[in-house]
Amino acid sequence: MSKLRVAVLGSEGRMGSEAVRAVESADDMELAACLGRGDSLDALTGSGAEVAVDLTHPDAVMRNLEYCVTHGIHGVVGTTGWTDERLRTVRGWLEASPGTGVLIAPNFGIGAVLMMRFAQQAARFFESAEVVDLHHPGKADAPSGTAVRTAQLIAAAREDAELPAQPDATSTSLAGARGADVDGVHVHALRLRGLIGHQEVIFGGEGETLTIRHDSLHRSSFMPGVLLGVRRVGSAPGLTYGLEHFLDLEG
Ligand SMILES: NC(=O)C1=CN([C@@H]2O[C@H](COP(=O)(O)OP(=O)(O)OC[C@H]3O[C@@H](n4cnc5c(N)ncnc54)[C@H](OP(=O)(O)O)[C@@H]3O)[C@@H](O)[C@H]2O)C=CC1
């Protein structure tokens, strides 16, 4: 059987270099191209890449993805910075390129996907919910993509359960003291040397709290998810948002 030809964009970065190692170690894949900042995207078509893994920067990802989709190269995207408007734009490109698939995963960690799912399940049982994202200080964005996605899932579950707004009598005198408000769920971003990628989701109810915590202790934690995405994206035309769609979470 022929091997899947995979390119890595951002290949010299923290995640990209880990992805290069993962692809090289996968028996069913072949590393077709490694692109860094300033490299021409035409190297992708020249290399015959079938799937491109984007682990670059929120400022770079749209240009990269437009190139991939318009050239029929499937995309597996870990890069953050996704808004509804950006997702709509990607869907538009995909409509014009039938058969091409893009997976955008706020987090490739299996444990992180489960954390989001458990938070979604718990949300309707608690009056209060807040998200704390803890990351290394080199991270480009805050809050993290995972934290934003988690807050959105909690907010949607609260809305489905017809819960009222969260109780909060605070009158803040210092901007930012209560973090960012994502659809009514507060998100706090910590950036500390020594951390990689961690998150706590804290729920509060009458006389009790529930904390769901996930820790990525090494960037290798993201690689099974990246490789799963690479294997599956070609048979999932259009946009898939979230790795959970490629996992059997009900089984
Ligand atoms: N979904 C997930 O599971 C995960 C997602 N991430 C996300 O992945 C992204 C990368 O993270 P991380 O590896 O820590 O960041 P790094 O800064 O370590 O790596 C990014 C790399 O991309 C390069 N780059 C920038 N622009 C381009 C471009 N236009 N084309 C090709 N390469 C480019 C950078 O080059 P230069 O150094 O010259 O700027 C750098 O080498 C972030 O958005 C992060 O949040 C991270 C971990 C897990």
Ligand SMILES: O=C(O)C1=N[C@H](C(=O)O)C[C@H](O)C1
């Ligand atoms: O930049 C990172 O490091 C990470 N980014 C992703 C995010 O923003 O959620 C995933 C993971 O938490 C690590």
